[in-house]
Amino acid sequence: DGCAVQDYQATADWLLTHTRHRPKVAIICGSGLGVLADALQHSDSFKYSDIPNFPQSTVQGHAGQLVFGELRGTACVCMKGRFHMYEGHQPAKVTFPIRVFKLLGVKILIVTNAAGSLADDYKTGDVMIIKDHINLLGLAGQNPLIGPNIEQFGPRFPPMTSAYDKDLCKLAMDICKRLGYTCVHKGIYCMVSGPNFETVAEARFLHSLGADAVGMSTAAEVVVAKHCGLRVFGLSLITNQVKKDYSEKGSVNHDDVLGVSKMRAEMLKALVSEMIGQLEI
Numbered sequence: 001d002g003c004a005v006q007d008y009q010a011t012a013d014w015l016l017t018h019t020r021h022r023p024k025v026a027i028i029c030g031s032g033l034g035v036l037a038d039a040l041q042h043s044d045s046f047k048y049s050d051i052p053n054f055p056q057s058t059v060q061g062h063a064g065q066l067v068f069g070e071l072r073g074t075a076c077v078c079m080k081g082r083f084h085m086y087e088g089h090q091p092a093k094v095t096f097p098i099r100v101f102k103l104l105g106v107k108i109l110i111v112t113n114a115a116g117s118l119a120d121d122y123k124t125g126d127v128m129i130i131k132d133h134i135n136l137l138g139l140a141g142q143n144p145l146i147g148p149n150i151e152q153f154g155p156r157f158p159p160m161t162s163a164y165d166k167d168l169c170k171l172a173m174d175i176c177k178r179l180g181y182t183c184v185h186k187g188i189y190c191m192v193s194g195p196n197f198e199t200v201a202e203a204r205f206l207h208s209l210g211a212d213a214v215g216m217s218t219a220a221e222v223v224v225a226k227h228c229g230l231r232v233f234g235l236s237l238i239t240n241q242v243k244k245d246y247s248e249k250g251s252v253n254h255d256d257v258l259g260v261s262k263m264r265a266e267m268l269k270a271l272v273s274e275m276i277g278q279l280e281i
């Protein structure tokens, strides 16, 4: 399935010979949040289709480029466009880049996504700093770590209790306070496969599980990142409020998701840049 250790190594070696950057931070840009990649200075960009063993991105609003460069003096690598299960990628393919980043020497993963809110006090356009996740797919067997374990990356049965780094969470909250961002929450992200949005009954079910926001990405990448020892910070941009009531009118669509992302992209760029500026790595 093209996810053996030599596949990861071949991709890492190809990248190491094509860019001088040696990134310490990897950023995954969610739907419509590709502007984060535009913030990188002295950048080298590679189309996913040119990178050996990389899957192809097929979603509108996802560019499909790997961008190396500097942000506040720190070498970063940024995925402009990511892979989703609903495109038909296997979990191990969705998360393939994470292990490549590990082989490049990356220490910290920053993952952003768009999500619908289940919590009643979240509004469209709010930001949720991810405190923890419910990997519904992973619990049900669509898990990127299923199959032979590659000991070089991590253990057979990895702990996930502190998948999201507390210090990075606190750093982000402090920066949001200092930058005067009031629309910021800390909550639980639930991953579903998509591509359809939830029914009212499913929304109620997920909310009853304690989820504050629901999306179609992120959890798989975080599991693999935690497995191979990366520190993880995640945030969700709330692009709509999931309907939990049969009387509510209207329904969500991908254009709404992209519209909200555009509106908030600058704020997220400022937050992520400031975080990277404050990191000691």
Ligand SMILES: Cc1cc2[nH]c(=O)nc(N)n2n1
Residues within 6 Å of the ligand: 031, 114, 115, 116, 117, 192, 194, 196, 197, 198, 214, 215, 216, 239, 240, 241, 242, 243, 252, 257
């Ligand atoms: C990216 C994204 C946005 C939403 N909104 C929603 O209501 N349900 C989801 N699963 N997602 N996923």
